Amino acid sequence: MLPVCPSCIAQFRRCDAGWEKRELAAGTATGFSLFWYEGPLRQAVLQMKVQGEFQLARQLSSILAESVRSLPMDDAPLVLPVPRFGRQDPGHHFPCIASAAVSRELHGEWTTALVQKVRRTQLQTKVSDTARLTNVADAFAVPAEVRQRLCKRTIIIVDDVLTSGATICAMQEAVLEAGPNQCFYLTLARSRATIGLGF
Ligand SMILES: [Zn+2]
Numbered sequence: 001m002l003p004v005c006p007s008c009i010a011q012f013r014r015c016d017a018g019w020e021k022r023e024l025a026a027g028t029a030t031g032f033s034l035f036w037y038e039g040p041l042r043q044a045v046l047q048m049k050v051q052g053e054f055q056l057a058r059q060l061s062s063i064l065a066e067s068v069r070s071l072p073m074d075d076a077p078l079v080l081p082v083p084r085f086g087r088q089d090p091g092h093h094f095p096c097i098a099s100a101a102v103s104r105e106l107h108g109e110w111t112t113a114l115v116q117k118v119r120r121t122q123l124q125t126k127v128s129d130t131a132r133l134t135n136v137a138d139a140f141a142v143p144a145e146v147r148q149r150l151c152k153r154t155i156i157i158v159d160d161v162l163t164s165g166a167t168i169c170a171m172q173e174a175v176l177e178a179g180p181n182q183c184f185y186l187t188l189a190r191s192r193a194t195i196g197l198g199f
Helices: 039-050 054-069 094-105 129-135 144-149 166-176
Strands: 020-024 027-036 078-081 154-162 182-190
Touching (some): 027 154, 027 166, 039 054, 039 154, 039 182, 054 182, 078 094, 094 154, 094 182, 154 166
């Protein structure tokens, strides 16, 4: 018995149609979010994060990977999960589980070795909308000695939920310094929550 049943999955609302350049609250990025972060999908993500249901993470990862298979991709990508600060167990971190599934589907590779989270940040869910935009700025880095491995590659940055795009943009900034051919983001879900920028 899978953690999320087919009738719940049928209620997940599809978000993006394909890779597209988007104006996010935090900046411009090209990517794809599979579902809207609402209803049964939101419940599933919360369950996965709070209760640590890793079987659920694997199920949602394979749904994400299958949907990505049909999206055009020029060459085998290098898939990079958004890292946590400090040590992480790749088997218990959704971005890693999803990166493994997606890279398998696209005949690419994935690794946690190239991008480091260089400082601890508050959980994005615990800071105000405007603080989200600066909370993760400069939080990620690609060490000089591994930059070569990203150079001229197609990179896909993977995370669970996109809200302001602050995390994706901060990660993208670190990746772009290494001179990739192109850089995409991929998230399971996108929140409709609007970010108050004071105008
Ligand atoms: Zn169900």
